[in-house]
Amino acid sequence: MPKINHFEINADDIQRAKEFYEKVFNWKIERWGGPLEYWNISAGEEDEEGINGGLQKRENKGDGIFNYVGVESVEKTLKKIKENGGEILKPKNPIPSVGYYAVFKDTEGNQLGIMEEDENAK
Numbered sequence: 001m002p003k004i005n006h007f008e009i010n011a012d013d014i015q016r017a018k019e020f021y022e023k024v025f026n027w028k029i030e031r032w033g034g035p036l037e038y039w040n041i042s043a044g045e046e047d048e049e050g051i052n053g054g055l056q057k058r059e060n061k062g063d064g065i066f067n068y069v070g071v072e073s074v075e076k077t078l079k080k081i082k083e084n085g086g087e088i089l090k091p092k093n094p095i096p097s098v099g100y101y102a103v104f105k106d107t108e109g110n111q112l113g114i115m116e117e118d119e120n121a122k
Contacts, residue, residue: 007041007053010063011108014039016085017055020107024080025069029055043069058108068113074100077114081106094121 011017018029018039028042032054039055050070071077074092081104082088089111090103099117106112 003051004067005051007051007065007067009041009053009055009065009106009108009110010058011055011110012058013108014055014057017106017108020084020086021055023084024077024086025071064110066111066113068101068115071114071116074102074114074116078102078104096122 021027022029029039032038032040041053041055043052044050078088085107087105089105092100092102094100097119099115099121101113101115103113
């Protein structure tokens with residue numbers, strides 16, 4: 001079955017967004033060598049589960065994304081999000097037998113979720 005294999009984050013201020021994601025998730029973000037201003041996001045090692053993505057200049061006001069980012073700790077990540085200029089839209093909530101999630105808005109106004117797996121969540 002096909003799975004999402006790439007994501008794009010649209011930003012009004014590329015540098016501000018780059019710094020935010022590097023600080024919060026330790027992602028490696030580097031300028032692509034092609035003809036467009038596009039930044040590749042390496043969101044982990046090649047042998048880790050998950051997908052990589054891209055960062056680009058927002059072209060239209062409505063351009064946005066929504067994906068969930070897997071984290072070890074929702075609480076620790078929410079703290080980093082606040083410290084780096086993000087806004088918490090939905091605090092940590094359980095999904096019984098699955099884990100915990102929260103929703104935030106980044107420095108560019110994009111909404112994303114974070115997810116911590118924990119089969120003991122109630």
